[in-house]
Amino acid sequence: MIKRYDAIIIGAGQAGPSLADKLAGAGMKVAFVERKKFGGTCVNNGCTPTKAMVASAYAAHLARTGSEYGVNIDGEIRVDMKKVKARKDAIVAASVNSLETWLRGNPNIAVYLGHARFESASEISVGDERLTASKIFINVGGRAVVPDMPGVNEVPHLNNSSMMDVDFLPRHLVVVGGSYIGLEFGQMFRRFGSEVTIVEMSSRLIKREDEDVSQAVLEIMEKEGIRLRLSAKCIAFRKSGDGIAVGVDCENGDKEVFGSHVLLAVGRRPNTDDLGLEKAGVAVDKHGYIAVDDQLRANVPGVWALGDCNGKGAFTHTSYNDFEIVAANLLANAPRRVSDRIATYGLFVDPPLGRAGMTEAEARASGRKILVGKRPMTRVSRAIEKGETQGFMKIMVDAETNEILGAAVLGPGGDEAIHCVLDVMYARGAYNVIQRAVHIHPTVAELIPTILGELKPLEPVPARTA
Numbered sequence: 001m002i003k004r005y006d007a008i009i010i011g012a013g014q015a016g017p018s019l020a021d022k023l024a025g026a027g028m029k030v031a032f033v034e035r036k037k038f039g040g041t042c043v044n045n046g047c048t049p050t051k052a053m054v055a056s057a058y059a060a061h062l063a064r065t066g067s068e069y070g071v072n073i074d075g076e077i078r079v080d081m082k083k084v085k086a087r088k089d090a091i092v093a094a095s096v097n098s099l100e101t102w103l104r105g106n107p108n109i110a111v112y113l114g115h116a117r118f119e120s121a122s123e124i125s126v127g128d129e130r131l132t133a134s135k136i137f138i139n140v141g142g143r144a145v146v147p148d149m150p151g152v153n154e155v156p157h158l159n160n161s162s163m164m165d166v167d168f169l170p171r172h173l174v175v176v177g178g179s180y181i182g183l184e185f186g187q188m189f190r191r192f193g194s195e196v197t198i199v200e201m202s203s204r205l206i207k208r209e210d211e212d213v214s215q216a217v218l219e220i221m222e223k224e225g226i227r228l229r230l231s232a233k234c235i236a237f238r239k240s241g242d243g244i245a246v247g248v249d250c251e252n253g254d255k256e257v258f259g260s261h262v263l264l265a266v267g268r269r270p271n272t273d274d275l276g277l278e279k280a281g282v283a284v285d286k287h288g289y290i291a292v293d294d295q296l297r298a299n300v301p302g303v304w305a306l307g308d309c310n311g312k313g314a315f316t317h318t319s320y321n322d323f324e325i326v327a328a329n330l331l332a333n334a335p336r337r338v339s340d341r342i343a344t345y346g347l348f349v350d351p352p353l354g355r356a357g358m359t360e361a362e363a364r365a366s367g368r369k370i371l372v373g374k375r376p377m378t379r380v381s382r383a384i385e386k387g388e389t390q391g392f393m394k395i396m397v398d399a400e401t402n403e404i405l406g407a408a409v410l411g412p413g414g415d416e417a418i419h420c421v422l423d424v425m426y427a428r429g430a431y432n433v434i435q436r437a438v439h440i441h442p443t444v445a446e447l448i449p450t451i452l453g454e455l456k457p458l459e460p461v462p463a464r465t466a
């Protein structure tokens with residue numbers, strides 16, 4: 001027998017639960033389907049556990065460097081990985097449980113545990129159950145890619161999900177992928193005490209960022225004794241003794257890195273291949289992302305896609321914003337669009353990077369006249385006082401409109417300080433607004449008005465010599 005609802009939501013990621021609550025609050029009968037764990041990637045295998053582990057790694061780092069601050073710790077600093085994992089698990093469990101309790105406690109929401117598949121544009125199966133609704137919301141997220149590299153399936157390897165079960169210290173962790181996820185895990189395990197090598201195909205780390213950001217992050221990693229193999233054009237895997245040999249280069253330097261464990265952090269793909277989308281006629285792009293319009297409607301009326309599976313964002317805050325957009329359009333008659341969103345995100349290495357809007361490269365490519373202001377953390381009192389002077393701040397402004405185009409804050413509290421720029425960008429305020437604001441001393445953010453008082457025209461990119 002088919003069960004009828006007003007709405008079906010597939011996936012308990014960062015958009016689905018809040019949307020379910022909102023629709024139920026508006027009097028709709030909602031069917032909610034989750035196949036694994038409430039909270040999805042962010043809560044179980046992403047933001048929450050990694051940031052909990054980053055905090056443990058930071059504690060280890062401070063303990064090791066305490067003598068620089070006059071705090072002597074006699075004896076060996078040992079990291080108890082079982083305790084690190086138990087702490088992380090407790091934080092995750094609290095979040096998962098409260099989410100599940102919240103959803104199940106709503107009389108207008110029926111929770112189904114199982115894998116949802118489309119049977120038609122308005123019908124879903126979950127095991128033997130059949131559900132139908134005129135509105136279906138897909139929030140199925142993504143998963144780690146296993147790259148098509150020689151030997152990858154012949155060796156054991158970890159990804160962001162299986163890393164969550166690691167309660168021991170890998171002797172030598174080889175991280176394949178020098179971008180956001182790989183860097184976080186790399187620094188974290190180095191601080192726990194593992195030897196760490198990061199292998200990256202590109203000639204620099206986090207190649208989506210500007211070159212000065214990549215370089216500063218590289219220096220942060222190298223200072224902690226993380227080995228980096230960039231321009232690794234020949235990545236391949238083979239078993240070697242009780243470990244794994246990772247081929248890194250066919251021509252220069254050591255051709256292989258020998259690790260005890262390998263973490264693959266080379267990208268993610270949407271969970272859309274096993275949803276039966278073809279039965280509903282829902283279109284995807286060539287990477288499997290569900291094609292949506294500016295209000296997150298799929299090509300089939302009555303179907304929406306939210307979060308990582310629509311390719312419009314890859315973050316918890318973008319997924320949550322998708323919920324806000326859909327809810328505002330459906331329930332509040334308040335048109336909101338994805339294109340109103342300003343790109344923003346953090347890289348949670350220590351010190352962290354906060355980013356908003358365009359990179360310098362994007363600002364150049366926009367063809368506008370650009371003013372730029374930059375200050376190293378060696379000239380920021382708070383960073384000096386904390387003994388954390390790696391990194392810098394950079395802000396790009398449109399010389400004609402005075403609009404802030406983008407910013408990067410790499411340094412202590414960079415993930416927080418960036419918001420004072422971001423909020424003015426949303427307000428479409430001129431940069432002078434911040435310049436006249438009085439910020440708290442001593443903070444990293446207090447130097448943002450100073451930087452904006454020292455803007456200079458962006459220098460042309462020097463021609464590369466062959």
Ligand SMILES: Cc1cc2nc3c(=O)[nH]c(=O)nc-3n(C[C@H](O)[C@H](O)[C@H](O)COP(=O)(O)OP(=O)(O)OC[C@H]3O[C@@H](n4cnc5c(N)ncnc54)[C@H](O)[C@@H]3O)c2cc1C
Binds near residue numbers: 048139319
């Ligand atoms: C290691 C790591 C660290 C990260 N750190 C950050 C960070 O610090 N900040 C940040 O903003 N983002 C971070 N992210 C990204 C963030 O986790 C994702 O962008 C976010 O979780 C996307 O949420 P979502 O709503 O798209 O779906 P997800 O959170 O992925 O949830 C999707 C849910 O759908 C379920 N599902 C899938 N298919 C089906 C089906 N057929 N039937 C039923 N259920 C199904 C899944 O089980 C899952 O529970 C990180 C990611 C990783 C991997």
